[in-house]
Amino acid sequence: MVSKFTLKAAFISLMLLLVFLGAWQLATQPRESTAVIGGDAEYAALMGKGEQKTGFPTPAMVGKSFVTYLSDPFYDKGPNDKGIGIQIAYSLGRVALGFLLATLIALPVGFVIGMSPLLYRAFDPFIQVLKPISPLAWMPLALYSLKDSDISGIFVIFICSIWPMLLNTAFGVASVRRDWINVARTLEVNPLRKAFLVILPAAAPTILTGMRISMGIAWLVIVAAEMLVGGTGIGYFVWNEWNNLALPNVIFAVVMIGVVGMFLDLFFGWLQKLVTYRE
Amino acid sequence: MALHDPFDANSSITTCNCGQHATQTQHDIAVGAGDVDALNSRVVQTAVMKALFPHDGERRKFLSAVGASTAWAAISSLVPFGALEAMAQEKGSLEKKDLKVGFIPITCASPLIMADPLGFYKKEGLNVSMVKTAGWALIRDKVLNKEYDASHMLAPMPIAISMGVGSNPSATSVMTIQNINGQAIVMANKHKSNRDPKNWKGFKFAIPFEFSIHNLLLRYYLAEHGINPDTDVQLRVVPPPEMVANLRAGNIDGFLGPDPVNQRAVYDELGFIHILSREIWDGHPCCSFAAPADFIKQNPNSFAALYRAILKAAAMARDPKSRPIMAEVLSPANYLNQPKAVLEQVLTGKFADGLGNVKNVPERVDYDPFPWYSMAYWILTQMKRWGYVKGEVKYKDIAEKVYLLTDAKKYMTEVGMTPPKESMKKFKVMGKEFDPAKADAYVNSFAIKKA
Numbered sequence: 110m111v112s113k114f115t116l117k118a119a120f121i122s123l124m125l126l127l128v129f130l131g132a133w134q135l136a137t138q139p140r141e142s143t144a145v146i147g148g149d150a151e152y153a154a155l156m157g158k159g160e161q162k163t164g165f166p167t168p169a170m171v172g173k174s175f176v177t178y179l180s181d182p183f184y185d186k187g188p189n190d191k192g193i194g195i196q197i198a199y200s201l202g203r204v205a206l207g208f209l210l211a212t213l214i215a216l217p218v219g220f221v222i223g224m225s226p227l228l229y230r231a232f233d234p235f236i237q238v239l240k241p242i243s244p245l246a247w248m249p250l251a252l253y254s255l256k257d258s259d260i261s262g263i264f265v266i267f268i269c270s271i272w273p274m275l276l277n278t279a280f281g282v283a284s285v286r287r288d289w290i291n292v293a294r295t296l297e298v299n300p301l302r303k304a305f306l307v308i309l310p311a312a313a314p315t316i317l318t319g320m321r322i323s324m325g326i327a328w329l330v331i332v333a334a335e336m337l338v339g340g341t342g343i344g345y346f347v348w349n350e351w352n353n354l355a356l357p358n359v360i361f362a363v364v365m366i367g368v369v370g371m372f373l374d375l376f377f378g379w380l381q382k383l384v385t386y387r388e
Numbered sequence: 389m390a391l392h393d394p395f396d397a398n399s400s401i402t403t404c405n406c407g408q409h410a411t412q413t414q415h416d417i418a419v420g421a422g423d424v425d426a427l428n429s430r431v432v433q434t435a436v437m438k439a440l441f442p443h444d445g446e447r448r449k450f451l452s453a454v455g456a457s458t459a460w461a462a463i464s465s466l467v468p469f470g471a472l473e474a475m476a477q478e479k480g481s482l483e484k485k486d487l488k489v490g491f492i493p494i495t496c497a498s499p500l501i502m503a504d505p506l507g508f509y510k511k512e513g514l515n516v517s518m519v520k521t522a523g524w525a526l527i528r529d530k531v532l533n534k535e536y537d538a539s540h541m542l543a544p545m546p547i548a549i550s551m552g553v554g555s556n557p558s559a560t561s562v563m564t565i566q567n568i569n570g571q572a573i574v575m576a577n578k579h580k581s582n583r584d585p586k587n588w589k590g591f592k593f594a595i596p597f598e599f600s601i602h603n604l605l606l607r608y609y610l611a612e613h614g615i616n617p618d619t620d621v622q623l624r625v626v627p628p629p630e631m632v633a634n635l636r637a638g639n640i641d642g643f644l645g646p647d648p649v650n651q652r653a654v655y656d657e658l659g660f661i662h663i664l665s666r667e668i669w670d671g672h673p674c675c676s677f678a679a680p681a682d683f684i685k686q687n688p689n690s691f692a693a694l695y696r697a698i699l700k701a702a703a704m705a706r707d708p709k710s711r712p713i714m715a716e717v718l719s720p721a722n723y724l725n726q727p728k729a730v731l732e733q734v735l736t737g738k739f740a741d742g743l744g745n746v747k748n749v750p751e752r753v754d755y756d757p758f759p760w761y762s763m764a765y766w767i768l769t770q771m772k773r774w775g776y777v778k779g780e781v782k783y784k785d786i787a788e789k790v791y792l793l794t795d796a797k798k799y800m801t802e803v804g805m806t807p808p809k810e811s812m813k814k815f816k817v818m819g820k821e822f823d824p825a826k827a828d829a830y831v832n833s834f835a836i837k838k839a
Binding site for chain 1: 493517518519521526529530532533534535632633656657722723726727730733738739740745746
């Protein structure tokens with residue numbers, strides 16, 4: 110049953126959206142086109158008079174590009190013009206690959222340094238230095254050394270999404286309640302069993318928080334990376350439309366990026382709930 | 389007639405003629421093919437029309453707008469239908485059929501792009517995928533990484549890459565020049581009354597790349613007016629699409645950029661065309677079609693096939709009659725992704741200059757593919773002048789290694805073009821003669837240069 114509270118919140122959300130759209134419409138009201146400087150009819154025609162082109166697009170124009178792209182999301186008109194569905198699929202594919210690689214490394218390494226305070230200390234300076242590096246700063250290095258733009262894109266996702274996972278795993282593992290570990294010790298549980306049956310479930314919520322943050326970062330990074338390397342993906346789509354200064358399409362893509370990012374986050378939120386337990 | 393007329397505005401070429409059969413083939417079987425010769429030529433025509441207009445609606449619109457006979461004349465000048473079979477050449481077996489070619493979405497790339505929808509690559513047995521690329525630095529990296537087999541490049545880029553200036557040295561060759569002229573200096577509207585470059589001290593200009601003819605021409609132009617481009621103004625490398633946005637934001641005062649960006653700035657009422665680049669050097673090379681030397685060595689037959697396709701496309705693009713159709717074909721998102729109205733002004737040379745005048749300059753852009761050694765010489769003199777290369781420059785060695793003039797002559801003859809007999813020519817840049825035989829003296833003759 111939907112509670113009254115949820116309904117109220119939804120109502121306010123809707124109002125906010127309407128106010129936003131209204132303000133947007135008012136701000137971008139098409140003005141009478143500026144007088145052509147000493148223009149005759151021929152000049153005016155060459156300048157494209159009578160066509161809406163300059164200025165920020167109105168909500169209606171953006172709505173139109175939503176309809177155009179969403180009504181045919183999987184078209185393929187050659188290597189440089191594909192439907193939005195295909196582009197998002199490419200981006201998600203890259204994110205999935207980079208994220209998977211990061212997970213494969215971050216979880217075991219995080220586990221090990223979480224269990225050993227000595228290693229934690231030893232690794233810490235490297236992690237602290239590497240963590241804040243912007244994905245775009247990695248790009249030229251990756252392109253130069255990996256010699257492949259697609260792999261470079263995946264590498265950049267990998268290198269940027271590994272840190273939150275690594276740190277959260279280490280932190281989660283390190284802060285498992287001592288009582289439980291002591292109980293395991295009294296029962297003489299072997300180390301492997303201890304790791305999988307005691308520490309992992311206890312640290313799982315923290316680890317998933319790390320993964321959730323990482324996924325958010327991966328999705329942020331992919332758009333930037335694809336704008337740089339081009340070819341396919343939602344980032345490339347933004348770049349291609351920007352190339353044509355087609356702002357309605359850029360806004361459409363921006364909203365799509367937001368929506369996909371939200372779903373990714375919701376998915377990890379759901380996973381997190383699955384592994385959280387109440388004491 | 390078994391096939392419907394592709395030049396009939398009212399018929400559809402995506403389904404069958406009479407509407408009773410799902411496909412044309414079924415229809416043909418059902419009615420029985422008529423005159424075989426006529427059918428064959430229809431098949432060729434239909435294929436070309438389909439390639440030019442993937443959407444049937446556009447073909448119909450185009451035909452009803454210009455009339456079938458005009459369209460027929462225009463398109464048969466593009467594609468010699470009758471000679472299609474005759475053009476089949478004896479080819480060695482292709483070492484590599486699937487090629488990746490990079491391009492930057494500007495009108496300079498027209499020939500190499502047009503070769504795709506016109507089927508010139510296919511006719512040579514090549515399966516070329518054209519990849520739109522985000523900037524010149526990325527083109528360089530992707531060619532060096534062997535992701536692209538060949539690519540659209542700025543004319544000075546292969547020279548710089550081969551010499552290892554701005555990258556690791558890697559032998560790269562210019563197969564053809566893509567276009568000559570076709571660039572412009574665009575200034576922000578606020579400078580409408582300030583047209584004298586002498587007053588431009590402190591201005592900020594955008595150029596597409598360090599090793600671009602744009603950079604060299606702008607430097608030359610400013611220096612001729614007494615402005616030292618290294619100390620008196622700021623030159624920023626800005627990707628072409630962002631030139632317009634930067635002009636709008638007021639970050640730059642002007643730019644020497646490629647078309648259609650120049651015309652786009654005018655179309656969006658942000659700037660005006662101060663001069664066309666042909667007013668600096670008429671016939672200057674801009675972009676080139678380049679391939680790494682390794683690719684040429686390893687795939688001589690594919691290289692020859694690619695060469696022929698590009699040259700045929702250049703011959704097509706030179707013809708003023710094909711320009712309006714080119715604007716139509718290049719406009720969609722897969723290629724340049726620019727308004728047709730803008731492309732048409734660039735390609736036909738009838739354009740609004742942003743100052744209220746309609747100008748008619750049919751030579752605004754041309755597609756002469758011939759890679760003169762003298763062009764490479766001039767580029768080298770300017771690279772030396774502005775300190776990109778230091779010490780003694782071996783003009784002859786570099787030009788002959790990078791600009792594949794002998795191959796160009798050979799393949800131009802093969803596809804029925806007449807290449808010039810010479811390999812060097814003197815020309816004038818802003819009234820000052822350049823004699824390639826006295827390149828070093830030319831460099832020293834300038835008062836403004838990098839010390």
